[in-house]
Amino acid sequence: MSTSRQFAIVTGASSGIGRELAKVCASEGFDLLIAADEPEIERAAEEIRALGAMVETVEADLSSTEGVDQLVDAAIRIGRPVDALLANAGRGLGRGFLDQDFGQARQVIDTNITGTVYLVHRIGNDMRLRNAGRIMIVGSIAGFVPGSFQAVYNGTKAFLDSFSFALREELRGSRVTVTCLMPGATETKFFERADMLDTSVGTAKKASAADVAKIGFAAMMRGDGDIVSGFKNKLQSAVAQVIPAGFLAKQHRKYAEPGSAGS
Numbered sequence: 001m002s003t004s005r006q007f008a009i010v011t012g013a014s015s016g017i018g019r020e021l022a023k024v025c026a027s028e029g030f031d032l033l034i035a036a037d038e039p040e041i042e043r044a045a046e047e048i049r050a051l052g053a054m055v056e057t058v059e060a061d062l063s064s065t066e067g068v069d070q071l072v073d074a075a076i077r078i079g080r081p082v083d084a085l086l087a088n089a090g091r092g093l094g095r096g097f098l099d100q101d102f103g104q105a106r107q108v109i110d111t112n113i114t115g116t117v118y119l120v121h122r123i124g125n126d127m128r129l130r131n132a133g134r135i136m137i138v139g140s141i142a143g144f145v146p147g148s149f150q151a152v153y154n155g156t157k158a159f160l161d162s163f164s165f166a167l168r169e170e171l172r173g174s175r176v177t178v179t180c181l182m183p184g185a186t187e188t189k190f191f192e193r194a195d196m197l198d199t200s201v202g203t204a205k206k207a208s209a210a211d212v213a214k215i216g217f218a219a220m221m222r223g224d225g226d227i228v229s230g231f232k233n234k235l236q237s238a239v240a241q242v243i244p245a246g247f248l249a250k251q252h253r254k255y256a257e258p259g260s261a262g263s
C-alpha cells in the first residue's frame with residue numbers, strides 16, 4: 001500500500017452509507033481496509049479502487065468477537081496506523097418485539113453494539129497510544145426516539161449515540177476525535193433487510209446515502225462531536241429532545257407499524 005495517503009477502516013462498506021463513506025474517503029486521499037459479512041464487499045472494493053485508492057477487504061461477521069479480531073488482524077498485517085475508523089456496520093429489524101425472531105433481534109444488538117464497541121476498543125487504544133486518529137460511529141436520529149415496531153434497533157442506536165459522546169469526552173485533550181453521524185431515513189438496503197417494506201418509513205422518500213456520507217465525512221474531518229444529516233432530521237431530533245418519550249413511541253408507531261405503508 002502507498003504511504004503518502006492516509007489509511008482508514010470502514011465497516012459495512014459493501015452497500016448503502018458505508019459504501020458511500022468508503023468512496024468519499026478514497027476520493028479524499030485515504031487508502032482503505034473495508035469489511036462486510038458477504039462477498040459483495042469485493043465488488044465494492046473494485047469500485048473504490050477505481051477512485052485511486054489502495055483497498056483491502058475483509059469478509060467477516062462483525063457481530064462476533066472473532067469477526068472483529070479478523071478485521072483488526074488484517075489491519076495489523078497491513079502495518080499502517082489507522083488514521084480513521086468509520087464504524088458503520090449495522091442492521092435494523094422491524095415488527096413488534098415479541099413477534100421478532102429472538103436470534104435476529106440479538107444479531108442486531110451484537111452487530112450494532114457489541115461488535116462496534118469491541119472494534120472501537122481495539123482500534124481506539126492504538127489511536128490513544130499514538131495520540132492521533134479519527135473515529136466515526138454511525139448512530140442515528142432513531143436513537144432519540146423509543147422506536148415502537150423497531151424497538152431493539154432504536155435502542156441500539158440510543159446506545160451508540162450516547163456512547164459516542166461519552167467516549168469523545170473521555171478523549172478530550174488528546175488528538176483522537178470521536179464523531180457520531182446520525183442520519184435519518186436513508187435510501188439503502190436497510191429497510192428491505194429489516195423486513196419493513198410494508199411500513200410508512202420503509203416506503204417514504206429518503207435521503208441519498210451519498211449525501212449522508214459526504215456530510216458525515218466532513219464532520220469527521222472537522223472533528224465535530226455529532227452531525228445530524230439533513231434539515232428535517234435536525235428539526236426532528238431537536239423536537240424529540242423535549243417531547244415525552246411515551247408520545248414519541250406513539251408517533252413512531254405511525255412510521256414503523258407493519259401495514260402502515262401509504263397511510
Ligand SMILES: NC(=O)c1ccc[n+]([C@@H]2O[C@H](COP(=O)([O-])OP(=O)(O)OC[C@H]3O[C@@H](n4cnc5c(N)ncnc54)[C@H](OP(=O)(O)O)[C@@H]3O)[C@@H](O)[C@H]2O)c1
Binds near residue numbers: 191
Ligand atoms: N438507512 C437508514 O435509514 C439509516 C438511518 C440511520 C442510520 N443508519 C445506519 O447506517 C449504517 C449503515 O446502514 P445502511 O442503511 O447503509 O444499510 P445497508 O445498505 O443494509 O448496509 C449495511 C452494511 O453493514 C454490513 N453489515 C451488517 N451486519 C454486519 C455484520 N454482522 N458483519 C459485517 N457487516 C455487517 C452490511 O454488510 P453485509 O451485507 O455483508 O451484511 C452492509 O455493508 C447502519 O449502522 C445503520 O443503522 C441507517
